[in-house]
Amino acid sequence: MLAVEALDVAYGESQVLWGVDLAVPPGQVVCLMGRNGVGKTTLLKSVMGVVRARGGHVRFEGADITRWPADRRARAGIGYVPQGREIFPHLTVAENLRMALIGTRRSADVRPALDVFPALERLLGRKGGVLSGGEQQMLAIGRALLTRPKLLILDEPTEGIQPSIVTEIEDAIRRIKRELGVAVLLVEQYLAFAERLADAFVIMAKGAVVAAGPPQDLPPDTVRRHLSV
Ligand SMILES: Nc1ncnc2c1ncn2[C@@H]1O[C@H](COP(=O)(O)OP(=O)(O)O)[C@@H](O)[C@H]1O
Numbered sequence: 001m002l003a004v005e006a007l008d009v010a011y012g013e014s015q016v017l018w019g020v021d022l023a024v025p026p027g028q029v030v031c032l033m034g035r036n037g038v039g040k041t042t043l044l045k046s047v048m049g050v051v052r053a054r055g056g057h058v059r060f061e062g063a064d065i066t067r068w069p070a071d072r073r074a075r076a077g078i079g080y081v082p083q084g085r086e087i088f089p090h091l092t093v094a095e096n097l098r099m100a101l102i103g104t105r106r107s108a109d110v111r112p113a114l115d116v117f118p119a120l121e122r123l124l125g126r127k128g129g130v131l132s133g134g135e136q137q138m139l140a141i142g143r144a145l146l147t148r149p150k151l152l153i154l155d156e157p158t159e160g161i162q163p164s165i166v167t168e169i170e171d172a173i174r175r176i177k178r179e180l181g182v183a184v185l186l187v188e189q190y191l192a193f194a195e196r197l198a199d200a201f202v203i204m205a206k207g208a209v210v211a212a213g214p215p216q217d218l219p220p221d222t223v224r225r226h227l228s229v
């Protein structure tokens with residue numbers, strides 16, 4: 001479904017990604033792991049088209065999308081929830097959800113987001129800025145789902161949220177995969193959460209992939225060794 005091949009990315013003079021390969025098969029959850037600063041967010045941004053590739057390719061459902069602008073990638077079926085969530089603090093939850101539908105031909109029905117996160121229903125009239133971190137994360141994922149992505153990209157969804165909501169988000173990701181058939185590319189530092197969800201891991205260090213594959217194919221402790229100390 002998604003294939004990243006020999007991707008090089010640089011910010012000005014400073015190269016951040018070096019020949020990165022990564023694949024997300026249809027309907028699978030792939031967990032991208034690695035310490036802070038290794039280039040995980042940069043990789044997601046270059047899949048989304050927010051950051052340009054200097055070399056290599058990004059393919060989605062067989063098309064070479066390496067030079068496509070971000071909005072075209074979104075329309076093709078890539079949904080992206082950035083690190084830090086980026087919801088609109090002065091808009092209500094309902095308005096935040098409807099923002100996802102602007103410029104699409106879909107009706108303003110936010111129901112699919114509420115089906116995945118029933119907790120959002122009683123928050124619809126609340127301003128985004130007063131929600132807890134976990135509620136904001138549910139809103140951000142729910143909003144991304146309204147565009148009916150085939151691939152959902154999540155950048156550290158459990159960062160800074162309380163444990164009860166971590167479980168809710170974990171269950172939601174499982175349902176998004178099983179019931180909606182959506183593939184997920186997940187960056188996560190929370191190892192137990194990642195281990196419960198991942199069909200495969202991709203582990204990065206210093207801008208390059210150092211190990212990849214289904215959990216049972218990786219040597220014991222591979223993932224743990226490459227997490228934040
Ligand atoms: N907009 C930017 N301009 C210049 N350097 C950046 C920018 N964004 C990230 N970097 C640098 O790129 C490297 C990788 O960052 P990032 O992709 O955010 O890593 P991660 O998500 O794994 O923590 C870091 O050294 C970071 O300082």
Ligand SMILES: [Mg+2]
Nearest residue numbers: 040041042083
């Ligand atoms: Mg990051």
